[in-house]
Amino acid sequence: MAPRNESRRRLPGLTVKEGFTPHPFDIEHGVRTSGLVAGRHLTTGHAHDKHATAYFGVAPSVFQRLITRWLRTPPAAPVEQTTFIDVGAGMGRALLLAAEMPFRQVIGVELHSALVRAAKRNLAVRRKAGRVRCATRIIEADAVDFAYPQGPVLLFLFNPFGAVVMRRLLKQLAKAFADRPGALDVLYVNDEQAWVFEQQKGFTRLFSGKVPRSRADAEADKRILDNQPEGEYASAPYEDCSLWRWMGKR
């Protein structure tokens, strides 16, 4: 038998032996977005690798509740004109949820190639099932190198990286949206680096608080986290979230 290509081996944390348990989202939709990959295993050779937190798919209920909150804000532009961008898209769970909405387009940006491949496979499954409502693509890139499209943008972050990369990302956003106050909203789940937003002039916080998981998500995530071999990450029945709007440096 030919040796397996190293880069195509499952990432640590994604085998049953290592505690992998599927989330009901995957069972229901025939995709593979479950599992926990510790940040130290997300190596690509990029200088930003050491700042990656972990791979873990967002709880669908938290995603939906935060989107509902954003829709009530209300957004500065209609959903149909807005580009949704998941920065640190992983295997694409948030991206697949967003693709069911009538966004102008949905883009996932992910640094790790194995996760990009998984997200592309998942997207193909959902497309075949007729559940992708808008133009959707996944780009293998570092968050800070991505060139933002014209028009209103809704950025989604599920705690992808630490303060160093977050600061660089916000500086790049401030530059890209310098002449477009109001054209950028950010949904931030597990917002450990919210203080970096507070330091970056031009962002206004529209919401900050605990967004509860549904009971099914809480049970599923607890099961997954209880199974992690080294017990690095804790599970909670909610996520600390915030919602930010770029108002420009007035």
Ligand SMILES: C[S@@+](CC[C@H](N)C(=O)[O-])C[C@H]1O[C@@H](n2cnc3c(N)ncnc32)[C@H](O)[C@@H]1O
């Ligand atoms: C917690 S997961 C979130 C997955 C997905 N957004 C979701 O909600 O289901 C964070 C992801 O950010 C990615 N990531 C970390 N640093 C990155 C960087 N500098 N550029 C792009 N992606 C990055 C990780 O590889 C990981 O897949």
